[in-house]
Amino acid sequence: MSDFAIRAKGLARSFGENQAVKSVDLDVATSEIYGFLGPNGAGKSTTVRMLCTLLRPTGGSATVAGFDVVDDADEVRLRIGVALQEASLDEKQTGREVLELQGRMYGISGSVLSQRITEVVDFVDIGGAIDDFVGTYSGGMKRRVDLATALLHEPEVLFLDEPTTGLDPASRAKVWEEVRRLNRELGITIFLTTQYLEEADVLADRVGIIDGGLLVAEGTPVDLKRSVGADLIIASIDAEAEGVDQACTDVRNLPLVTDVSVHDDEITVSVADGAAVVNDFVVALNNAGLRAESLTLRTPTLDDVFLQVTGQRLTVGGSEGEVAA
Amino acid sequence: MSLAQPSGFFRDLVTVARRAVRTLPREPEAIIPAMLIPMFFFAVNIGALQDVAEGQAPGFDFKAFQLPVAIIFAVTGVSRANTIVTDIQSGYLDKMLITPVRRSALLLGMMVADIVLVFALSSLVTIVGFIVGVRFETGILGVLAFLAMASAWGLAFTGFPYAVALRTGNPAAVNSAFLIFFPFAFLTSAFVPLEALTSWLRTVARYNPVTYLLGALRALITEGWVAADILKGLGAIGGVGLITFTLAFTALGRRVKTG
Numbered sequence: 286m287s288d289f290a291i292r293a294k295g296l297a298r299s300f301g302e303n304q305a306v307k308s309v310d311l312d313v314a315t316s317e318i319y320g321f322l323g324p325n326g327a328g329k330s331t332t333v334r335m336l337c338t339l340l341r342p343t344g345g346s347a348t349v350a351g352f353d354v355v356d357d358a359d360e361v362r363l364r365i366g367v368a369l370q371e372a373s374l375d376e377k378q379t380g381r382e383v384l385e386l387q388g389r390m391y392g393i394s395g396s397v398l399s400q401r402i403t404e405v406v407d408f409v410d411i412g413g414a415i416d417d418f419v420g421t422y423s424g425g426m427k428r429r430v431d432l433a434t435a436l437l438h439e440p441e442v443l444f445l446d447e448p449t450t451g452l453d454p455a456s457r458a459k460v461w462e463e464v465r466r467l468n469r470e471l472g473i474t475i476f477l478t479t480q481y482l483e484e485a486d487v488l489a490d491r492v493g494i495i496d497g498g499l500l501v502a503e504g505t506p507v508d509l510k511r512s513v514g515a516d517l518i519i520a521s522i523d524a525e526a527e528g529v530d531q532a533c534t535d536v537r538n539l540p541l542v543t544d545v546s547v548h549d550d551e552i553t554v555s556v557a558d559g560a561a562v563v564n565d566f567v568v569a570l571n572n573a574g575l576r577a578e579s580l581t582l583r584t585p586t587l588d589d590v591f592l593q594v595t596g597q598r599l600t601v602g603g604s605e606g607e608v609a610a
Numbered sequence: 611m612s613l614a615q616p617s618g619f620f621r622d623l624v625t626v627a628r629r630a631v632r633t634l635p636r637e638p639e640a641i642i643p644a645m646l647i648p649m650f651f652f653a654v655n656i657g658a659l660q661d662v663a664e665g666q667a668p669g670f671d672f673k674a675f676q677l678p679v680a681i682i683f684a685v686t687g688v689s690r691a692n693t694i695v696t697d698i699q700s701g702y703l704d705k706m707l708i709t710p711v712r713r714s715a716l717l718l719g720m721m722v723a724d725i726v727l728v729f730a731l732s733s734l735v736t737i738v739g740f741i742v743g744v745r746f747e748t749g750i751l752g753v754l755a756f757l758a759m760a761s762a763w764g765l766a767f768t769g770f771p772y773a774v775a776l777r778t779g780n781p782a783a784v785n786s787a788f789l790i791f792f793p794f795a796f797l798t799s800a801f802v803p804l805e806a807l808t809s810w811l812r813t814v815a816r817y818n819p820v821t822y823l824l825g826a827l828r829a830l831i832t833e834g835w836v837a838a839d840i841l842k843g844l845g846a847i848g849g850v851g852l853i854t855f856t857l858a859f860t861a862l863g864r865r866v867k868t869g
Contacts, residue, residue, distance in 0.1 A: 337708050341867075362710040363614040373701035377636050378629065389625035390709040392617035401613065434705070438614040 290315045290442045290474035291336060295345030297498075298331050305331040307498035308345065313476060313491075315441075318468050320489025321478040322587065324599055328498040329478040330370060333446050336476070337367050350441045363391070366440030366473075370447045372431040376420035380411060380430045383419060384437060391438040405433040409463070425456045432463070443467065445477045449484060461488055482587040482599060494591060501594040506587060513585040513593055514543050514555025518566055520577040524550045528573030535569040548592065555585075614710065622712045626719025630690055631726055640692075641727070648684035648735050652676055656742075659801060671832060677739040678827035679800045681756075682820060684735050685728040685764030687791045690720040691771035691784045698779040698865075713866045717776075717858060721768055728764030732757050744831065752830045759830075759843060763823055766847045767794075769854025776861035794820050819846035 291313035298306045306328040313319045323329050334340040336349055338358040347354045350364035374383050381402065388398040406415050409429040419427065428448065435443060445464065449457040465488065467473050479485050485492045486506045494502040494509075502509060522529070524547055536554055537545045541562055544555040552570075556562045559582045570577055591599045617625075634641065660672040694717075697703040706716060736757065746752045774787040797814045798821045799807065807815055815821045826843020829836040 339704055339707060359616070359710050362708060363616070364612050365708070367705075367708045369701060369704060371701040373705055375629070375633075375697070375702055377633050382629070382632065386625060386629050387709070389617070389621070389628075390706065390711040391614035392621070392710070393613055393615075394621075397613070431705075439612050440614075441612055 288315060289313060289348075290317070291319070291347070291349050291476060293332075293336070293345065293347035296332065296335060296342055296347050297344030298328075298335055298340060299343045304498055306335070309495070309498075309500050311347070311493065311500075313474060315474055316468065316472045318464065318475045318477065318488055318490045320485035320492040321476065321495060322480070322482065322485040322492055322591075322599075323478075323495035324480055327495045329480075329495055330446055332495070333367075333369075333444050333476070333478055337365060337444055338362055363438075364441045365444060366435035366438065366442070367444045368428070368431045368435045368446065368448060370450065372424070372428045374419045374427055374430060374434075377418065379418055380406075380415040380422070380433075383430060384415075384434060387434040388437050393438060401437055401439075405436050408436065409433045425452060428452070428460075432460075436467070439471075440473065442474045442476065445475065447478055447480065449479070449481065457484070464488055480599070482591070486587050492587065494587075494594060496591075496595045502590060509587060509590045510585040513589045515557050515584070516555075516559030517581075517583055517585050517589060518554040518556060518559050518563055519581045519583075520552050520566070520570060521550055521579045522552055522570070522575050522577060524552075526575055528575050532570050532573035532575055535573060536566055539565050539569065546593075548597070553589075553592075559583075616710055619712055619715060622715035623719050623722070625711070626715050627722035628719075630693070630720045630723030633690075633693065634723055634727055644684065644688055644727075644731055645734060648680040648731070649738060651683050652680035652735070652738065655679065655801065663802065671744075673739070673742055674744045674831045675803075675828060677736070677744050677831060678824050679795075680735045680739070681732050681760045681827065682763070682795055682800070682824065684731040685760055686767050686795060687771060687788050688728050688731065688764055689724050689768040689771040691768075691775035691787075692781060694720065694772065694775040695779060695781045695784055698775075699781075703865075707866055713862060714859070716866075717772060717862050720772070721765060724768050725761055725765055729757060729761045732760035732764070746831050747834045748830050752835070755840075756827055756830045759823070759826060759847065762844075762847050762851075766851030766854060769851065769856075769858035773854065773857035773861045776858065776865045779865075794818065799824055819850050822846040 289312055291311055293309055293311040296306060296309045297304070309332055321329050321332065331340065335342050336347055336354060338354050338361050341355060349361045352360040354361055378386070384402045384405065385398065388394070388401060393401065409432055411426065411429055411433070414422070414426060419430065422430065449460050452460065461484070464475055464477065468475055477488065489506065491503065491505055492509060493500050529547060532552065533545050533547065536542060539562055541557040542554055543557065546553050554566060563582055567577060567580070588599055655676050656673055663672045664670050736753065746756070748755065770790065771784055771787050775784050797811065798818045799815055804812060804815055804821065822842040823846045826840045829839035833839065
């Protein structure tokens with residue numbers, strides 16, 4: 286096994302005129318959990334489909350588990366496990382039959398296969414329902430069986446494409462726990478796409494932010510957040526009002542302030558020590574003739590990172606988890 | 611280290627076939643019409659035409675003449691093409707394509723289930739033929755040859771719906787493709803012998819492979835081991851199979867191409 290589980294250089298994919306993925310460079314270390322964060326249509330799933338050998342890149346190259354995804358696709362396939370977003374299974378088979386089929390397609394059979402099925406069924410905590418038809422499963426159960434199929438052959442690299450989209454908070458927490466456990470106990474490299482900031486934040490060792498088919502920021506969640514500033518002061522204002530430019534200039538001149546920006550009736554101030562500046566900030570607003578309708582002092586989130594690198598927030602109305610699936 | 615290892619072609623085929631065969635009895639909604647339609651036509655054709663046909667030519671056994679037609683109705687167009695469409699639409703095909711399974715096995719495995727089903731349907735129709743008094747000139751071996759040819763024809767024809775399924779991924783298109791069954795089954799010597807057809811239909815029927823298949827199946831029942839008839843029947847099966855399989859595997863190649 287190479288030191289890097291996934292490497293991509295200038296990876297790109299166009300569909301006709303539409304450049305779904307423009308250029309993505311990745312270096313995911315073995316045993317790392319890498320979070321690929323971005324809104325719908327950013328190019329997350331297209332990137333995953335290229336790395337999983339389902340889609341041929343139209344530009345650049347990539348290796349997974351040390352093998353080229355185009356030239357050595359069969360070698361890659363032997364070493365990866367994939368849970369795609371749709372969690373598609375055959376409704377007319379039982380969960381166990383789906384797992385048996387999956388195992389045989391990886392050349393596993395006999396007692397090794399039954400042993401592994403017992404293990405993965407245990408792991409994803411399906412219990413007796415494994416002998417029911419997939420058609421009777423809830424969405425959450427389908428995802429669990431799908432994850433079990435992805436783990437059956439003990440892959441080196443696991444791709445999880447939006448594993449918690451559409452799940453309730455309790456199921457989501459459970460998936461997070463499983464992902465951590467897989468990584469910790471088995472050392473599996475996990476490449477996870479998500480549109481949930483919190484998910485990337487709590488799960489990933491490193492996060493790559495993709496927007497418009499380009500990787501726009503990458504780093505550990507801590508480093509990414511630190512890049513925005515130690516503290517953020519956010520005031521709701523009327524962005525159309527006259528004094529906004531004046532206020533920005535004045536605030537930018539305050540000590541400790543590193544950045545000032547205005548988006549959607551909010552003025553956001555990045556500052557080394559929020560508590561020390563908040564009073565002067567309000568005075569500056571008042572002097573410019575602005576009234577703060579609300580004032581927030583907090584540490585940055587990945588959404589703030591997203592805002593800084595893309596110019597818009599990932600979450601709609603600032604509420605986590607409300608993004609349409 | 612991964613447990614996975616490359617598996618042989620035959621094992622891949624068995625793996626895929628196992629799923630397809632297992633699903634057969636779970637889809638009675640697909641099988642029951644395929645059982646009833648040939649019985650219906652067998653009964654109606656005999657009821658309507660037996661007296662006329664046998665009155666025209668004394669000694670002519672119209673039931674024996676119609677049994678191969680019922681077989682054609684039973685096996686032509688039976689396929690798992692709708693399963694492939696469902697797999698394409700649900701994303702399950704993608705899930706299988708991520709595994710190292712051989713791509714050709716994904717299609718051939720389905721066809722194994724088709725053979726099982728068309729053999730069962732042909733056997734059923736043949737048993738009904740026995741019940742109404744049809745006897746084989748060629749004996750038990752002839753019955754087996756008859757069933758084998760019927761199954762081979764069913765298989766040869768499946769390539770067509772599979773090609774449509776893989777090309778379009780659209781269930782409506784697969785259902786429409788069934789329409790090709792009508793010229794194949796009706797523009798032939800299905801109801802009266804070739805010589806008795808009006809001239810335009812006789813011309814069309816001469817180019818219809820089903821005419822030669824019917825000729826071979828009828829020979830096995832009423833004539834005996836007539837090599838010329840049987841070889842023409844096998845040729846018809848082979849020719850149709852070559853065309854539909856070429857279409858189906860070309861479509862498979864395009865579908866699994868990662869571009």
